[in-house]
Amino acid sequence: MKAATEVVEREQKERPLMPFDDASSDEDEDEDHRPKYKDVFGSFGMHSSQTARDKPPCRPCGTGDDPFSLENLPQDDKEDKARRLEGIHPDKFNGDRSQTTRFLATFNRFMLMNYKADIAKDPVMHSIYFLSLLEGPKCEGWVDAADRWLRHVVEEPSMIPHRSNAWRELEKRFKEAFSDYAKRERAQDELKKLKMRNDNLDKYLATFETQALCADIDMNDHTNLQTFALGLPRSLADACIKMENPKTYEQWRATVQQQQKISLKTKSLHSKYGTFNNRTQGQGQRQTSGWVWRRPGGNNPRSNNQNWRRPGNRAPP
Secondary structure, eight states: HHHHHHHHHHHHHOOOOOTOOOOHHHHHGGGGGGGOHHHHHHHHEEEEEEEETTTTTOOOSSSSOOOOOOGGSOOGSSSOOOOOOOOOEEEEEEESSHHHHHHHHHHHHHHHTTTTTTHHSSSHHHHHHHHTTTTTTTTTHHHHHHOOOOOOHOOGGSOOOOTTOOHHHHHHHHHHHSOOHHHHHHHHHHHOOOOTTOHHHHHHHHHHHHHHHHHTTTTHHHHHHHHHTTOOOHHHHHHHHTTTOOOSSHHHHHHHHHHHHHHHHHHHHHHHHHHHHHHHHHHHHHHTTTTOOOTTTTTTTHHHTTTTGGTTTTOOO
């Protein structure tokens, strides 16, 4: 091997340098000056690989049991499956105006979760799926009108304003048609009737804040703060005023929560005091009953109290 390598190096040194763009140089070159690479590699039994030089090596296809699978096919040959809606579908809307905001919020969250689905990407399909969730006599007429409007939009897309789409326009019309015009008045009535029950402060706070948001009121207003205080138990409201004298809703909220903790801790401690006193009194009664002196005749007043002094009668220990 060393001798063959020396022969190749010597022949390369003796060979004159020729330009690469000279096509006739290889033809005119004497065969004796060419390095015999074939003979050198042939002596070791080596063969040139037929693998293409411009492609990286590929991993084995499939597994041992299944040498070919769908993953080994080119990307163009794979079936492009449509993405479907996943998750729990929203409940249907029956035209109740008090549920308009909740239904629309639930629907938008569901579609946002499936934003990659084909229905969510197409505004017209998005709108048709929304209309399929409306049922009942209160919204049948509006659904028919919206269906006709969508057909015109498909035939004449110029009806949609610039930078808008079919779903945005349909959502806007739905809010206008089924808006709860009595929502604020109903929420204000609920605030006046709201009371704290069974020491459940968390429920009272959550309900008050929800109704105040629906009524669109200023929670720091003096009248609204008074409504909040009147819904609390009298002892709890008095303790808050004596402790902090809150002037804003945030102060009232923090103070009433602190006072509620103190009240619950006090009640728990009082209940333990009662159990401890009853247990102590019971133990004292049992001990006293064991040292009571009884006369031989018992509690009968007619019995002779001097019988224990007679000869032969033993005195009690």
